[in-house]
Amino acid sequence: MKVGILGCGAIANIITNFSQEGKLGVEIAFFYDRDMERAENLASQVDGRVVLNLEDMLDEVDLVIEAASPQAVEQMVPLILEKGRDVLIMSVGGLMNPQIRKNLESIAKKNNAKIHVPSGAIVGLDGMKAASIGKIQNATLITRKPPRSLGIETKEETILYQGKASAAVEKFPMNINVAATLSIAAGMEIEVQIIADPQVDRNMHEVRVVGDFGEFRTVTENVRCAINPKTSVMAAYSAIKLLNSLNENLQVGT
Template identity: 40%
Template sequence: MITVGLLGCGNIGRVIAAGQENFKITAVYDVVPARVEAFGKEFDAKPFSDFTAFLAEPTDIIVEAASVLAATEHAQEVLEAGKDIVIMSVGALADIEYRSRLIETARQLKRKIHIPSGAIMGLDNISIGQISRIDKFVLRTTKNPASLAREATERTQLFSGKAHDCVRQYPKNTNVAESLSIACGRDVDVELWMDPNEDRNMHEIFFEGEFGEAYIRVRNLPSPDNPATSYLAALSILTLLKNLDNPLVIGA
């Protein structure tokens, strides 16, 4: 049984906790004491509001399901504590220097940094861009204006450019772009649109190269109790955890 330390007791954390099967969340951390206490009691996990004490608890892997800020602040500590980490808030790795430092720490300590598929599909084959010529690599994300805290009466483009620039301008909409860029080994070209007629978060990937061409479209339903989070993103972490100890590895 794999033991998990959960960093973040929000909606994604609840989806993961509700899906425990061949893994057990034994420790949980959150900056809000009342929230972590309630979460720990509900899911029979030891609650912590002190991160050092949380890390000292014997767990096999830490799952970050909180925020880009939380991932940035704590991922290095997790690796240095001799534990693998799952990073949900992949936008934290947009800082190339920070990412390189994390990877080097993991390499030296023989630890793993896991990036779940998140709100999209196809990351496994997108990684062929690391070894093969890619001619076109575009992510087109379309959201309802309300999810972007904006108003619009017609379809409107908010951004067009490279992923690293999108990270700076729209930090809350970077996880998919950053996951794709890391997988491929090159910055994806990003288009961010808002459309009052779109009731879901939609991601379209256009991928062409010497292998041929691919088009992927994902229209995500919101996660239960949190319309700002994709349910697929939460499920992707759950799937990753369920397969950590599976000797049959698919798509990697």
């Protein structure tokens, strides 16, 4: 399977490194970034091709990894799906708007393409998906990050946001991916708290879910990417595992 990358930042770097080690199960052949230098750096590591426009790779690839931004999801993912190419979306916050999500689903259906959303920087998505078959009474995500990761300086624990996932998108577009992924899996908007915590040096996510199945609580303490501390290594790993699983005959987990 031939793959292209849209957005050559921290996540794309980790994925490309694994591809060099032959651990991806797919060939990353094309690279696009609005910052050409970033695309060139990554392409040179795997003998890949840089394209000046996203469209230039679409006749050649089976799947595009979107690792750019929520805006790219709205503006560029439709072009990929219209060509009947599959897409793996990392900027899941871009799917929080139900109109955008429905539009992408409808284009995908019309063109027989798939939209893959990896579990990202969170554990517990399997449980959330299973729980959604019954009735979920409440689902909450508490995200704690070092203040600098959230773009502020403070010496005290500070709650920056409390409320529904969709309203957090405007304020924290780069920190809402986990909330968006959980909301889509739950089939309902989850409650979100975003806390700047000077006591932590990892990106932490606590998920609490109560439903007719019982209840679960998960805590993920993520190591941050060296290239982009806002991003967790686990997010890139989950994309790599999803790419692996496209070729596997035994599928484990929901």
